[in-house]
Amino acid sequence: MRIFKCVLFVLIIFSIFGCQGKGGPGEVEVLHWWTSGGEAASLAVLKQLLEAEGHTWKDFAVAGGGGDQAMTVLKSRAVAGNPPAAAQVKGPQIQLWGDEGVLTNLDDVAKAENWDAILPKVVADIMKYKGNYVAVPVNVHRINWMWCNPAVFEKAGATIPTTWEEFETACQKIQAAGLIPVAWGGQPWQEATVFETIVAGVSGTDFYKKTMVQADPAALESDTMVKVLNTLKMIKQYTDPGAPGRDWNLATAMVIKGEAGMQFMGDWAKGEFTAAGKTPDVDYVAAPAPGTAKQFLFNIDSFIMFKVAKKNEAAQKAMARLILQPKFQEVFNINKGSIPVRMGMSEEPFDAPARLAMKDFSESSRSGDLVPSMAHEMAVMPAIRGAIMDAVTNFYNSDMTAEAAAKQLATAVKAAM
Numbered sequence: 001m002r003i004f005k006c007v008l009f010v011l012i013i014f015s016i017f018g019c020q021g022k023g024g025p026g027e028v029e030v031l032h033w034w035t036s037g038g039e040a041a042s043l044a045v046l047k048q049l050l051e052a053e054g055h056t057w058k059d060f061a062v063a064g065g066g067g068d069q070a071m072t073v074l075k076s077r078a079v080a081g082n083p084p085a086a087a088q089v090k091g092p093q094i095q096l097w098g099d100e101g102v103l104t105n106l107d108d109v110a111k112a113e114n115w116d117a118i119l120p121k122v123v124a125d126i127m128k129y130k131g132n133y134v135a136v137p138v139n140v141h142r143i144n145w146m147w148c149n150p151a152v153f154e155k156a157g158a159t160i161p162t163t164w165e166e167f168e169t170a171c172q173k174i175q176a177a178g179l180i181p182v183a184w185g186g187q188p189w190q191e192a193t194v195f196e197t198i199v200a201g202v203s204g205t206d207f208y209k210k211t212m213v214q215a216d217p218a219a220l221e222s223d224t225m226v227k228v229l230n231t232l233k234m235i236k237q238y239t240d241p242g243a244p245g246r247d248w249n250l251a252t253a254m255v256i257k258g259e260a261g262m263q264f265m266g267d268w269a270k271g272e273f274t275a276a277g278k279t280p281d282v283d284y285v286a287a288p289a290p291g292t293a294k295q296f297l298f299n300i301d302s303f304i305m306f307k308v309a310k311k312n313e314a315a316q317k318a319m320a321r322l323i324l325q326p327k328f329q330e331v332f333n334i335n336k337g338s339i340p341v342r343m344g345m346s347e348e349p350f351d352a353p354a355r356l357a358m359k360d361f362s363e364s365s366r367s368g369d370l371v372p373s374m375a376h377e378m379a380v381m382p383a384i385r386g387a388i389m390d391a392v393t394n395f396y397n398s399d400m401t402a403e404a405a406a407k408q409l410a411t412a413v414k415a416a417m
């Protein structure tokens, strides 16, 4: 009897602690910067799915579009030896975190869920450190979009532009009608977002690759770059005095409300239109930015996972697994404005802008016009991105000539290499 009680005791202890290590409920602290209406609605889907499996979601939101503030906070938490279980980190930065030896190996989830087969190889490679999965991708965003309010264009007798010349004509008409042509968010990452779109739209894919991916100093100070910078400055006269410091989603709201004609922004802006109950091609029009119809500047969101206490491992891996499951890929991306990163998903539930993005994603990957976003940390290491962003913002917010700015751009990038 005593022996039996002893065995029972051991079994109970094993079931409690053994279960926690393998599959019991746990907590995942998630660092992210998705705080706008559309972003928050999208992330809530993941929280619900995780909670439905019995786990706890500890939200660690750091406001600030583009994530620069979130990355600063993440570094200080990691330095203090207390990183969250999961953090929104993208592109080449994943390798830097891998070098620190602090990430969870996700190969068991990846193998069970067949990630090598359901992800495009280029994406899978970004998520791996030394051949092991340490990150999980969520979506594919396209940067080079222009979000237009057709009622504003109609009121002004303007047409949606496909070239930079047509863009100026449209802006003049909208201004003459007493409305704001361009809703502008005056923050460095937003200015960099428009800047790289112009690089693609004014000078083409090869020049984009030379400057935004290879960071070639000669190309950065070339006459072509001067032309790009002058185009960026041209837009300024069509923005309003409230632009400095404005958050991107407030700029989107100006287009939604019909105060402004258009905004240049990645397709997370569509998440705001969706959250406001707006319908594409009725209440708003999504068009590629002038000159960029065949290009696709891509931005892939992903979460890296840090090593966690045994009791939270199952919860962390459940989050990794859920992110790539078809249902989440569908609902999340519909809300977020992006397209699924998981291959083979049906287009059927997606709207017209998402379908256009899906078509352009595959066409651009065939034609060589699928390029990583510099502004959104897919193309170059953080130091080079920082140098480019500083130079662009200094130029946009001063009286500096485009010639001087191009030189400064090349010098700053050389120093950051």
Ligand code: GAL
Pocket (backbone or CB within 6 Å): 033, 034, 039, 064, 065, 066, 067, 141, 248, 268, 299, 300, 301, 376
């Ligand atoms: C991007 C991110 C998007 C979106 C945007 C604005 O860097 O990839 O998902 O959230 O910032 O915050």
